[in-house]
Amino acid sequence: MFLKILPGKIKSSVKPNPNPNNELTPPINQKSMKKKNKKQKSEFDFCKVCNRNHDEGQRHKYFPSHTNSLSKFFSRFQNKLTEVRFFLKNPSFLRLELASRNRLWCVFCDCDIDELGSSFACQNAINHLASGDHLKNLKHFLWKYGGGMDRVDAFRISQADIAKWETKCKSLKSEAAPCGGTSQGLQSGLSNDIHKEPDYENLNNYEKNTLHHLNSNISNVVMPLQQHTNEYQVSRLEHSGVANVGSNMHVITSTLSVDPCDGTSLWNANNLMAYGNGAVNDSNCSGDVSHNKKGANQDERVFSRENISRGLQNITQISSFLLREAGGNVHSGAPPPWFEETQGDQLNVQLNQVSTLNKSGKLKLNPKRVGAAWAEKRKMEMEMEKRGGIVKSDCDPNWLPNFGRVWQSGSRKESRKEFEFEKQKQTNVHSLSEMPMEIKPYVSKRMVAQYLVPEI
């Protein structure tokens, strides 16, 4: 951030100065202003999307991290809304026991929407999403966190839609009336499963007729539980939204075992499917129920469910009756199918790969290490010795390792040379000392001089 102080701008009196501190000299004025612009310290604010406090103020919503979090945020809420929308198009009755488990947290209004007083599935949620308050909150949210105003319709229910829904509900109610307020819901609550499409059509045809039979008969039939009724599983199923084989079965049994006067469980597509199948397959009710079970057993394996509940994804269940239980699977520790084909080769190849990887890993590390060249050379020698039996191991008795001496400055080769030199000197000294010492009389220089002088 370079501040260019142009000569033309120095006159503060001419320039409209938002900075109240006019006493400051012009260049400093500019600086302080710019600084203030840069360092705008706004109050700490909490961003619901990023789930953190920030002091970036209005700028925060444009930051990439925020936009990422925002898109995730929206997609999550959308997933929750898909279920609501489903029931918007296909209203169905809501069973009282399950009503307490249906909740939706509206992120825009920061409120919990439960279904305690509603007779239709997601009734309160639908009403909320269509309400004016929710729209207001939604708009405010989009303004504050930036998502584009075009998203408004994605997160609310228009008046037209809700009107349609209400009419459907009324029609349902009227249909239910002769039946004593029981079932309808066959037409509603079907999963988006391709396997179930034909059944769906059938159900639509049968909805008015067979169900009545079904329900009236069910009240007389008490089926022994073939699977354990796990209510917890049921609730989990509703809330988790993940395809769960076991829970499907649980739901079926639970609905069957419950007093039918409350109305069949329309909340669970499962049951609908089960009933639907029963209706399709057999008109006889008691037969229906038992067949139901079987049908349900098969069906629940085949169809995918749950996106209706807090569905996150459309997880399709693969038909498990084709399951190769005989062949074993990951959990039983069996080898994978492709492995069986080329067993030996695969193993060997893998092992080789692994071993070469290991070796190459070592090689990669090595080139710069101390004495790398020496090591390579030595390895070669050793290999040759092993193979060819060449006796090269006896090396020069005077060989010395590469050593840097203590009191030596310079390279290590020098130290070795020094050492060699010292060694030589020592040996010379030794050899010198070995010579017999000749004892001679002491002759002083003066005497020598005297001795020598007369000769001249």
Place this chain on the structure above:
Amino acid sequence: MSYLLTTLTKKKEIDTIIRDTIDKVLVLRFGRAMDALCLQLDDILAKSSRDVSKFADVALVDIDSEDVQVYVKYFDITLIPSTVFFFNAHHMKMDSGTADHTKWVGAFHRKQDFIDVVEAIYRGAMKGKLIVNCPLPPERIPKYQLLYKDV
């Protein structure tokens, strides 16, 4: 004397072991088997030799043997026990804050200290360094007075 570690008495043996230890740190302890401090060091060396066996080899050199005197002179060994480190026949120095970087003088306080020192040497050698820093804190490094040459 440690029965777990090889004791070398000849120059040839030392040469062989130096030349044959490839890609591993070679720890040569110069000392006397009967000396108290040497015994302490030998004990630690013997106990940890297995732990470092994957990247280091340990051997003892008896300085009282004739053949070895060359090395005693060459390595300037004046205090015992002295430990010299080699890697691929190259001598490794360690700066432990003492006067002599070419060898480790004295014993170690714990096994772990020795292992740390050898590891530091190995790491440095693998990176291509001939001198490494000592990972031990000063209080655990034995102090000594180094006399200049023959003074």
